[in-house]
Amino acid sequence: MFDTHAHYNNDRYDGEYEGGVAAMLDYVYANGVTHIINVGWDIASSILAAEQAKKYPGRMYAAAGMHPSDAQKVHRFDTSLAALDDLLARRDELGIVALGEIGLDYHYEDTDRIKQRIMFRKQMELARKHGVPVIIHDRDAHADSLEMIREFPNVTCVLHSFSGSAEMAKEAVALGSYISFSGTVSFKNAPKVRAAAAVVPKDRLLMETDCPFLAPHPHRGELNHSGLMRFTLEALAAARGEEAEETERITTENAMRFFGISL
Numbered sequence: 001m002f003d004t005h006a007h008y009n010n011d012r013y014d015g016e017y018e019g020g021v022a023a024m025l026d027y028v029y030a031n032g033v034t035h036i037i038n039v040g041w042d043i044a045s046s047i048l049a050a051e052q053a054k055k056y057p058g059r060m061y062a063a064a065g066m067h068p069s070d071a072q073k074v075h076r077f078d079t080s081l082a083a084l085d086d087l088l089a090r091r092d093e094l095g096i097v098a099l100g101e102i103g104l105d106y107h108y109e110d111t112d113r114i115k116q117r118i119m120f121r122k123q124m125e126l127a128r129k130h131g132v133p134v135i136i137h138d139r140d141a142h143a144d145s146l147e148m149i150r151e152f153p154n155v156t157c158v159l160h161s162f163s164g165s166a167e168m169a170k171e172a173v174a175l176g177s178y179i180s181f182s183g184t185v186s187f188k189n190a191p192k193v194r195a196a197a198a199v200v201p202k203d204r205l206l207m208e209t210d211c212p213f214l215a216p217h218p219h220r221g222e223l224n225h226s227g228l229m230r231f232t233l234e235a236l237a238a239a240r241g242e243e244a245e246e247t248e249r250i251t252t253e254n255a256m257r258f259f260g261i262s263l
């Protein structure tokens, strides 16, 4: 299984797992996980993601970017964007294969939507400049996220931990995007996510954990990790009416293509 969105740079692993993050990664690689994209949410976590990826050549890659909740707190846009530009310029040496996670998060009242949109657009411009795929975080901002994707027709995007409707999934696919499903597809109260999973074409489907968050049913609320992704795989396959082996095969093939990784 290819986990296209994980945060092993989150310090919860060192605090909550015996042996820390290294022991956790040994465990998940021994339990059916072939590849992991380790995702940053600001400059420091992106650098850490790349440092961790270096230790697992051919099995872990990094994504560098500024998450909307963090991006809106940045005081010096130019400095942060220059740092990101530099990371992307050195991406082959650093094992960085995507820009992310970036996007829009309108969930909380105190969000600065204008600042979020500026940072999203500036980072999309960097993706276009470097020719790298983009991992999009979209929470309660579906229309504005689609609009941004539409503005950059030459940038390939994935909507990560998809939470939109089947209609939105179809619209994003029509714009050339991939759709990635996390443990939420297994949640009892998420029929909308399963309805969306059912309409994504075979060649646009990806799978992820978003760990340490969003552990799938029946582990909801626990510390999530890539080894639990088989529960997501089973729920995703069931929602699509596919055999789990088929869903596993296509999500891995698609991830290889999306991130430009060859076997």
Ligand SMILES: [Zn+2]
Pocket (backbone or CB within 6 Å): 005, 007, 039, 101, 210
């Ligand atoms: Zn994430």
